[in-house]
Amino acid sequence: MQTQEAIxxxxxxxPKLNYLTNGWTIKSxxxxxxxxxIAIMYLISVSVFFFMGGLYAGAIRLELLTPASDxxxxxxxxxxxxxxxxxxxxxxxxxxxxxxxxxxxxxxxIGAKDLALPRINLLSLYIYWAxxxxxxxxxxxxxxxxxxxxxxxxxxxxxxxxxxxxGLGIFINGFSSILTGLNFIVTIHTMRAPGMTWFRLPLFVWxxxxxxxxxxxxxxxxxxxxxxxALERVGxxxxxxxxxxxxxxxxxxxxxFYSHPAVYxxxxxxxxxxxxxxxxxxxxxxxxxxxxxxxxxxxxxxGFLVWGHHMFISGQSxxxxxxxxxxxxxxxVPSAIKVFNWTATLxxxxxxxxxxxxYALGFLGLFLxxxxxxxxxxxxxxxxxxxxxxxxxxxxHYVMVGGQVIAYLGGIHYWWPKMTGKMYSEFWGKISxxxxxxxxxxxxxxxxxxxxxxxxxxxxxxxxxxQVLNIFSTAGASVLGVGLLMPVVYLGHSLIFGKAAGDNPxxxxxLEWRTASPPPTENFEKMPVVTWxxxxxxxxxxxxxxxxxxxxxxxxxxx
Amino acid sequence: MQNTSWIxxxxxxxxxxxxxxxxxxxxxxxxxxxxxxxxxxxVFFFALKYRATEKYATPxxxxxxxxxxxxxxxxxxxxxxxIFLGGAVIYYQQFTPPADSMDIYVVGKQWxxxxxxxxxxxxxxxxxxxxxxxxxxxxTTEDVLHDFDIxxxxxxxxxxxxxxxxxxxxxxxxGKYHLFCAEYCGxxxxxxxxxxxxxxxxxxxxxxxGNVSGQTPVEAGKDLxxxxxxxxxxxxxxxxxxxxxxxGIFNNDVKLVGGDVVKADDNYIRNxxxxxASQIVEGYQPIMPTFKGQVTEEQLNSLVSYxxxxxxxxxxxxxxxxxxxxxxxxxxxxxxxxxxxxPAAKSLAxxxx
Numbered sequence: 001m002q003t004q005e006a007i008x009x010x011x012x013x014x015p016k017l018n019y020l021t022n023g024w025t026i027k028s029x030x031x032x033x034x035x036x037x038i039a040i041m042y043l044i045s046v047s048v049f050f051f052m053g054g055l056y057a058g059a060i061r062l063e064l065l066t067p068a069s070d071x072x073x074x075x076x077x078x079x080x081x082x083x084x085x086x087x088x089x090x091x092x093x094x095x096x097x098x099x100x101x102x103x104x105x106x107x108x109x110i111g112a113k114d115l116a117l118p119r120i121n122l123l124s125l126y127i128y129w130a131x132x133x134x135x136x137x138x139x140x141x142x143x144x145x146x147x148x149x150x151x152x153x154x155x156x157x158x159x160x161x162x163x164x165x166x167g168l169g170i171f172i173n174g175f176s177s178i179l180t181g182l183n184f185i186v187t188i189h190t191m192r193a194p195g196m197t198w199f200r201l202p203l204f205v206w207x208x209x210x211x212x213x214x215x216x217x218x219x220x221x222x223x224x225x226x227x228x229x230a231l232e233r234v235g236x237x238x239x240x241x242x243x244x245x246x247x248x249x250x251x252x253x254x255x256x257f258y259s260h261p262a263v264y265x266x267x268x269x270x271x272x273x274x275x276x277x278x279x280x281x282x283x284x285x286x287x288x289x290x291x292x293x294x295x296x297x298x299x300x301x302x303g304f305l306v307w308g309h310h311m312f313i314s315g316q317s318x319x320x321x322x323x324x325x326x327x328x329x330x331x332x333v334p335s336a337i338k339v340f341n342w343t344a345t346l347x348x349x350x351x352x353x354x355x356x357x358x359y360a361l362g363f364l365g366l367f368l369x370x371x372x373x374x375x376x377x378x379x380x381x382x383x384x385x386x387x388x389x390x391x392x393x394x395x396x397h398y399v400m401v402g403g404q405v406i407a408y409l410g411g412i413h414y415w416w417p418k419m420t421g422k423m424y425s426e427f428w429g430k431i432s433x434x435x436x437x438x439x440x441x442x443x444x445x446x447x448x449x450x451x452x453x454x455x456x457x458x459x460x461x462x463x464x465x466x467q468v469l470n471i472f473s474t475a476g477a478s479v480l481g482v483g484l485l486m487p488v489v490y491l492g493h494s495l496i497f498g499k500a501a502g503d504n505p506x507x508x509x510x511l512e513w514r515t516a517s518p519p520p521t522e523n524f525e526k527m528p529v530v531t532w533x534x535x536x537x538x539x540x541x542x543x544x545x546x547x548x549x550x551x552x553x554x555x556x557x558x559x
Numbered sequence: 560m561q562n563t564s565w566i567x568x569x570x571x572x573x574x575x576x577x578x579x580x581x582x583x584x585x586x587x588x589x590x591x592x593x594x595x596x597x598x599x600x601x602v603f604f605f606a607l608k609y610r611a612t613e614k615y616a617t618p619x620x621x622x623x624x625x626x627x628x629x630x631x632x633x634x635x636x637x638x639x640x641x642i643f644l645g646g647a648v649i650y651y652q653q654f655t656p657p658a659d660s661m662d663i664y665v666v667g668k669q670w671x672x673x674x675x676x677x678x679x680x681x682x683x684x685x686x687x688x689x690x691x692x693x694x695x696x697x698x699t700t701e702d703v704l705h706d707f708d709i710x711x712x713x714x715x716x717x718x719x720x721x722x723x724x725x726x727x728x729x730x731x732x733x734g735k736y737h738l739f740c741a742e743y744c745g746x747x748x749x750x751x752x753x754x755x756x757x758x759x760x761x762x763x764x765x766x767x768x769g770n771v772s773g774q775t776p777v778e779a780g781k782d783l784x785x786x787x788x789x790x791x792x793x794x795x796x797x798x799x800x801x802x803x804x805x806x807g808i809f810n811n812d813v814k815l816v817g818g819d820v821v822k823a824d825d826n827y828i829r830n831x832x833x834x835x836a837s838q839i840v841e842g843y844q845p846i847m848p849t850f851k852g853q854v855t856e857e858q859l860n861s862l863v864s865y866x867x868x869x870x871x872x873x874x875x876x877x878x879x880x881x882x883x884x885x886x887x888x889x890x891x892x893x894x895x896x897x898x899x900x901x902p903a904a905k906s907l908a909x910x911x912x
Contacts (some may be wrong), residue, residue: 154703242721288623329639338634347606350616372591388741454710459749519731
């Protein structure tokens with residue numbers, strides 16, 4: 001009875017196809033040029049890598065429950081933390097927000113039909129798959145144990161694991177980043193709808209512009225570095241190994257010249273998401289729009305000048321260290337500006353606490369700790385003690401997980417109604433957001449203390465007096481794991497049983513909310529013309545708030 | 560790390576750096592708290608005070624404030640500069656060994672630390688040092704990167720193949736402290752470590768005399784130089800010698816073919832033995848063969864120590880003498896560490912912990 005009604009309703013209300021129903025064959029997915037379908041395929045693939053990386057993380061925490069190396073022998077442990085890092089960084093964190101949310105939303109937000117180069121977009125997905133498949137193949141063959149940093153000469157001369165295969169996978173995967181970055185830049189320059197000026201762009205778009213700059217300027221360097229590593233490992237050409245005439249510090253310079261900016265590839269899109277969430281769920285224009293926009297660009301630019309702060313104790317010159325430390329302090333300022341502006345945006349807003357907003361508020365706290373502990377590590381005299389310990393592990397997890405992953409989950413929840421047309425359970429959404437917040441802090445906060453006590457990272461066994469803190473950390477990890485698995489269940493559940501979300505469930509002004517949910521293949525029925533500034537929530541900008549209040553009033557009795 | 564409390568929070572302070580690093584750490588914690596509390600309080604306060612009372616309300620717009628932006632850019636910048644300066648001052652000390660340091664040589668190797676004292680004693684995965692003396696470690700590795708890390712001293716340094724790196728400390732408290740390898744080095748990375756024993760000078764002297772000392776590095780180097788490797792056949796013999804003059808070169812400028820002037824430090828001497836063609840001293844022919852693969856890192860250490868011990872003063876007396884005995888005098892410098900003959904040696908492990 002009810003289903004019949006639904007079908008009739010569906011026929012009446014949705015005669016037009018949306019991007020999900022427009023073609024059901026596998027071919028229609030694999031050969032699609034639709035940025036939204038590509039984003040969905042990225043979502044599934046990236047989630048698989050996130051899950052695998054998470055399993056490795058679980059194994060690490062279980063091993064560290066006891067001081068001795070008993071659950072995993074040290075050789076296995078070395079592979080486990082290496083593979084955790086490689087999967088999480090290259091195959092989850094870097095593509096997560098740009099390739100999923102960026103792909104899906106950039107054209108919608110600027111009022112375009114698609115990205116500027118749709119075929120290139122599909123190509124980038126295939127390249128990602130090729131790189132990922134190679135790495136998975138290498139893991140099944142026996143894996144890799146160099147650490148995700150591939151420091152020479154261990155990686156070039158001493159490791160007997162599948163360095164070349166994994167290196168090739170990451171090399172290939174890099175081109176996926178480059179193509180995505182290129183595509184975003186071209187799209188933002190050329191595809192904006194009439195009236196969508198640069199300073200009317202949502203800050204999510206600005207953040208992606210900055211990210212794309214880093215992607216196309218930085219990624220080639222890691223490609224070259226891997227190539228040089230291969231030349232030495234296979235061709236025995238002395239580049240990094242001093243026993244054949246190379247310089248191991250050179251490897252670190254090249255590696256961090258990419259990998260420090262890569263940190264900003266991982267965090268800038270998250271900052272973009274947070275700007276959206278904070279402003280939209282306070283229904284308040286973002287405070288200091290231009291400052292947030294330009295601080296993204298500043299971070300992208302300065303991010304290229306601080307790589308040496310990974311090498312304060314590596315034997316680089318003391319004077320080089322001074323310059324890098326100074327610039328590191330400078331790059332902290334734009335991040336601080338963002339945090340202050342986000343906080344100020346809440347002032348005199350009309351704040352609701354939907355699941356995405358919980359993530360955004362959680363991000364503020366965690367990113368604050370992540371950023372401030374970055375100052376500890378930028379202070380040279382202190383970092384001599386802290387570097388290569390669990391302090392640094394805790395710091396970058398606060399930025400990468402507390403920052404990027406929290407922002408990513410907030411973004412997924414925020415745009416889920418748009419992507420799927422369905423509403424998930426708010427109740428479970430909130431429970432999971434809170435579990436993640438608590439579990440995360442319990443996992444990683446004790447690691448700051450462990451680090452100051454001197455526990456080195458990448459240790460399969462550790463002194464006994466450090467066990468209690470490690471038990472806290474492992475306990476936290478299990479809470480975090482449960483929290484992270486819950487969305488899989490209730491989001492999956494919502495696909496079939498969720499309430500229809502409607503085009504604009506929160507009555508927000510962004511262009512992506514002014515089309516159907518899920519959007520049609522061509523995104524908008526007719527080319528939108530933008531006449532309002534970003535983040536203006538009033539009725540005068542075409543938002544039918546009165547109608548929405550009525551809609552809600554009618555919806556309440558039926559639930 | 561002799562903490563006995565259930566959850567330790569701070570490592571022991573056992574070197575002159577420790578209180579400085581801890582002070583900077585405390586300063587940063589204060590700064591962090593001073594930023595975190597107002598921001599978190601503001602977030603909570605705003606979130607409660609301005610929570611939505613009506614659905615889809617449209618609060619008044621506030622575009623931003625130039626004054627606020629400037630203020631909250633400048634304040635973090637100024638504070639970050641104080642942190643930078645504090646860090647730089649400590650770092651400068653950590654990586655500037657005092658001239659009067661006692662030298663100890665360290666060679667890392669998968670997965671052990673080999674330590675050699677100037678007086679000839681050798682240790683593995685242990686380091687015995689006297690309290691209150693400046694100790695300078697000259698370190699290298701036979702294979703991959705390692706890192707000599709003593710958390711209780713708040714210092715560490717990477718150990719890099721193909722070159723010497725240095726660290727120094729002045730231990731302030733007798734005891735037994737963790738020694739870790741902090742740079743990932745493969746299979747048994749977490750097992751590559753041991754203990755640093757800090758002892759009163761008297762106990763240290765006992766320890767020295769209780770340990771059979773082999774040749775000192777300078778003696779071993781002299782032996783290699785004169786007999787085993789035959790360096791002396793070219794590098795001594797006075798004005799007509801074929802190889803560059805080595806007496807007194809240490810820490811002085813050397814003029815190379817092509818006009819470059821370099822300082823003859825440990826790395827220069829080391830590199831000249833392994834890659835002689837890469838830096839030819841002005842006035843000499845590029846005839847020296849490489850010794851790469853023929854000397855171990857420890858032998859290299861000895862050779863470098865010996866060459867450093869050659870003073871021009873000592874050679875004025877002996878330069879005219881036949882080559883083989885030319886360098887006898889300076890070797891005496893080696894045993895200038897006080898008193899290797901004190902009362903019966905107590906076992907170190909007992910005396911220090």
